[in-house]
Amino acid sequence: MKIGIIGAGNIGGNLTRRLTALGHDVSVANSRGPQTLTALAEETGATPVPVTEAARGAEVVVVTVPLKSVPDLPSGVLDGAADQVAVIDTGNYYPQRDGRIAGIEDDGLTESRWTERHLGHAVIKAFNGTYAQDILDRHRPAGAADRIALPVAGDDETAKRTVRALIDELGFDTVDAGGIDDSWRQQPDSPVYGLRAGVEGVTEALAKARPERPEAFRA
Ligand SMILES: NC(=O)c1ccc[n+]([C@@H]2O[C@H](COP(=O)([O-])OP(=O)(O)OC[C@H]3O[C@@H](n4cnc5c(N)ncnc54)[C@H](OP(=O)(O)O)[C@@H]3O)[C@@H](O)[C@H]2O)c1
Secondary structure, three states, rough: OOOEEEEOOOOHHHHHHHHHHOOOOOEOOOOOOOOHOHHHHHHHHOOEEOHHHOOOOOOOEOOOOOOOHHHHOOOOOOOOOOOOOEEEOOOOOOHHHOOOOOHHHHHOHHHHHHHHHHHHHOOOEEEOOOOOOHHHHHOOOOOOOOEEEEEEEEEHHHHHHHHHHHHHHOEEEEEEOOOHHHHHHHHHOEEEEEOOOHHHHHHHHHHHOOOOOOOOOOO
């Protein structure tokens, strides 16, 4: 599959490592330009590109930059992607890092709905509660007793199916966590956030979530 990764940090770097290892054709971008990604490219075989080219022809695009950087992405950053592109959003709102975001705190948008509005494209929320190192260390074959599950939320059922299949290939089970308006269930400080559990444990944790934004995640 042709996959574009926007953000080459903890999550973007490790997704680049695993997706190339699985044989996918990965383009990866950061804010400073492809010349700063030569080490990652040599290690993985991924193609470093300017951010404006990351989505070109991609069937899956992963947006994995700090939330405060989403508005800095060039407009039309997803132009040129494949028609049915699935856009994965790994983001979390940390007011201490991202500054106060009124759309989330005052208007009550879920973090991914806010991101979606900036991108002008539907997203699938996945990996936001997954430790970056677990992408490398915790993948397991289907059926393994200690295989962990990740919650996946999104409104576009076709894109969600694509993303769940890709996550399965990466070595994790998935749980359908509903649409983007339900995705507060997997935001920071929710029971599922950072949880290492199988399908049953993740399903239970999603059900226990409460919609109120925790004090520690307000500015
Ligand atoms: N770390 C984790 O374990 C973890 C787990 C789950 C979810 N998340 C969430 O996933 C998101 C990314 O986290 P991370 O830890 O991977 O971040 P990170 O290590 O800080 O990396 C951020 C990446 O985004 C790039 N970037 C920033 N602004 C950009 C722009 N305008 N255009 C293109 N690229 C840009 C940075 O490029 P430069 O270096 O060139 O500036 C860098 O490669 C965050 O919302 C975070 O909360 C993180």
